[in-house]
Amino acid sequence: MTKVQRPPIPPEIKREVRKRCGFGCVICGMPLYEYEHMLEWAEVKRHVASEITLLCRLHHGEKTNGLLPKENVIEANKNPFNLKAGVSKNHLLHYSGKNVQLVLANSVFQFNDFPENSFFAPLVVDGLAIVGFRVEDGKLLLQFIAFDEFNVPVLKIVDSELIYRTEQWDIEWIGQKLTFRQGQRKILLQLVFEPPHTIRMVKGRILFNGIELLIGADFLFCSNNSSFFSGISTTNCPVGLAIGDPVPNAGAGMVFSGIPRYGFDRKAARKFLRKCQNEARLKKPSI
Template structure:
């Protein structure tokens, strides 16, 4: 989280911000937009304190309406008790404007550029076994983000479909601040970081993607497929719609790198993870 954001939010301590985000379903409590500000429901000038229960999330529009007296505080408080995203189960699409005749996707120092083929043009930065883990679709002059995050047991734990953020587990921390979307698995562990540069550039800086026994790490300077230590750096492709394509695809996607056969981490990881957790608890109990 940037220092600027902290200042803008009157230095609300980070754990309180996080608690508020999760309680409000990562979006404006009125409309669900995942672009928001932290709003003190009690007059800040009067209370001068940061209490998670007294802070809510409002998008820019609803924040301005509240400040201008068009949106009564009672309505905000009622919405805070039943946030839009928690009622609907997902959030409103956030429109990422696209313009131009081609789009560029950068991922871990690699990139590909493709032409706008009209409505539904799909770009697939990372795909494994026919499942696009990251996808961007051009639709009506907007870029729509698609992201599926799987856990170590190959179960989907987060799904963003055409900018609709669908949350399946509560510990996820999702922020869209300015142009940067950050998804954290735990408090400090960044799992995914993507930046949108309208009108036609998207930069994927960080990510850990798992699928069918394949592990892909995206860092600002490279992409690493840990299974066979394939390191991708400065691979660039033009007129293509894919990035790193691993495994069999019924509908082939051209990418800057295609890995047909990658050795897989086999087996069910559930037991291994349980063992790791128990071992850790055991070690802690000795200390």
């Protein structure tokens, strides 16, 4: 008799488990986790969302080694840590050193030999630093904020401590990549953390105060006025890219102000974007 291979957990079941568990370990809320079958796989030989929970490496290890009773896990699964607070347990990102950069689509905003007690804001929207770095007591601290279309913050990084709201459709953190989804194939934001000095915004939308910036592979698209930005590079400018108003009074590498708000035609903007993308595709030489 051949041994039955354990098939992988289907993605939709994984998402259901993540959502039900508040996107974190059910015991401690840590946003980095593994999938744990509460009923032993060897006995049930099935993947059912309600029978699977999330545990961080520490608690998974304790469970495997018999130091965390199965009953405790089942109990925690009924009332996951993160759902009690509505936010994930804060998680420290290990940024350090004096050279930092934000890679946003194919634009790069960097600061080298970053001075003590100063602030570098690679991306500012309406005067708010969406991404920021500062050095305090020799420590590099990352700041970040992302909003949904209702101007509600969905993710915050305060002094390198990451926290997210748990009422999202999906939040998936695999390796360095953190993805927020608002539905099937509907990415709100995808970030890649590359400590000690790089953060990448690779997909999704940057939203704030009615401004929408779409992140493409090789462009940024501002839906409000259908304008493209591509391949911007700034070095040692206190502000990299500033969009909206007020314009920061610190030296900004690139400024785009006077952006129209809520009244613009989003459908027409998307249509224009698709048309430009199709034209660009046609122009590319086929290999």
